[in-house]
Amino acid sequence: MAETDDVVAYLHHWRAPEMGIKVPDGIPVLDNTCPSFEEAIRFIARGRTVVSNSYHGVYWALLLGKRVLCIPFSNKFKKFRIAPGYSTAADWQRDLAKARGSDEMLGLCRDATTRFKGQVDALIAR
Numbered sequence: 001m002a003e004t005d006d007v008v009a010y011l012h013h014w015r016a017p018e019m020g021i022k023v024p025d026g027i028p029v030l031d032n033t034c035p036s037f038e039e040a041i042r043f044i045a046r047g048r049t050v051v052s053n054s055y056h057g058v059y060w061a062l063l064l065g066k067r068v069l070c071i072p073f074s075n076k077f078k079k080f081r082i083a084p085g086y087s088t089a090a091d092w093q094r095d096l097a098k099a100r101g102s103d104e105m106l107g108l109c110r111d112a113t114t115r116f117k118g119q120v121d122a123l124i125a126r
Helices: 015-019 037-044 054-064 105-125
Strands: 007-013 027-029 047-052 065-069
Touching: 007 037, 007 054, 027 037, 037 047, 037 054, 047 054, 054 065, 054 105
Parallel strands: 007 027, 007 047, 047 065
Antiparallel strands: none
């Protein structure tokens, strides 16, 4: 999928307003109430950099190899296999250069899933 936007924002539908996240005109925004997984992935894929306070938005963007700037609202955002960049609701526009990504994330997660499947298969076979 082609990157058509420098920055996109994929936000948690009620946490973003609660956190005071403001997105200026010109930056495409989608929230996690979108009707389908496919639509969310297409949206995230179109951005070179993804700004998100949605756990799944951050995760999917990392899997796609995007540069990611995470605006966390809980500790669960500190547990990614490869960390995104981090900012706050007030500072994210200034902190876009802190966005981080890696082409390794998808392979690492795929390998971890395959190992887990092997462990489950071994338990079932007992």
